[in-house]
Amino acid sequence: xxxxxxxxxxxxxxxxxxxxxxxxxxxxxxxxxxxxxxxxxxxxxxxxxxxxxxxxxxxxxxxxxxxxxxxxxxxxxxxxxxxxxxxxxxxxxxxxxxxxxxxxxxxxxxxxxxxxxxxxxxxxxxxxxxxxx
Numbered sequence: 001x002x003x004x005x006x007x008x009x010x011x012x013x014x015x016x017x018x019x020x021x022x023x024x025x026x027x028x029x030x031x032x033x034x035x036x037x038x039x040x041x042x043x044x045x046x047x048x049x050x051x052x053x054x055x056x057x058x059x060x061x062x063x064x065x066x067x068x069x070x071x072x073x074x075x076x077x078x079x080x081x082x083x084x085x086x087x088x089x090x091x092x093x094x095x096x097x098x099x100x101x102x103x104x105x106x107x108x109x110x111x112x113x114x115x116x117x118x119x120x121x122x123x124x125x126x127x128x129x130x131x132x133x
Contacts, residue, residue: 001028001038002091004080012075027079039083043090043126047077084127092126 003009003024013020028057031038031046034053041049082091119132 001042002082003027004082004091006080008075008078012072012079013073018027027076028081041081043079044081046079049081050077061067085130086122087124087131089129090124090127091107092124094122094124094131097121097123097130 002021003085005024007043009020010022013023014050018026027046029037034050036049036053044051062072083093086094122131123129124131
């Protein structure tokens, strides 16, 4: 699991001096230490994931991620938990959908492998959006 790279994560990362990925990994690891099953909260905010636990560990976690203070609690609670996939919107897994309109096949399948040298459409099966890569 990872955190959605949004304005909240960017503001916190800029404040701590870490990259968004590094800060996101630290926060996810801390949430796992609190025995929160993050798979149940795919697409939810951290606030929804921690609503049933004591918030004392949350406050301690915010202070221990580095250079953070109580000002960052609202930003922290609004961070969105996502999957590890390639979808830029939700972190879901992109799967092959179709060959794009532009491009052509090359190779004969005997001496040269058959390859598509154009666009490929990929579909995210979490948010159902289609991307051209």
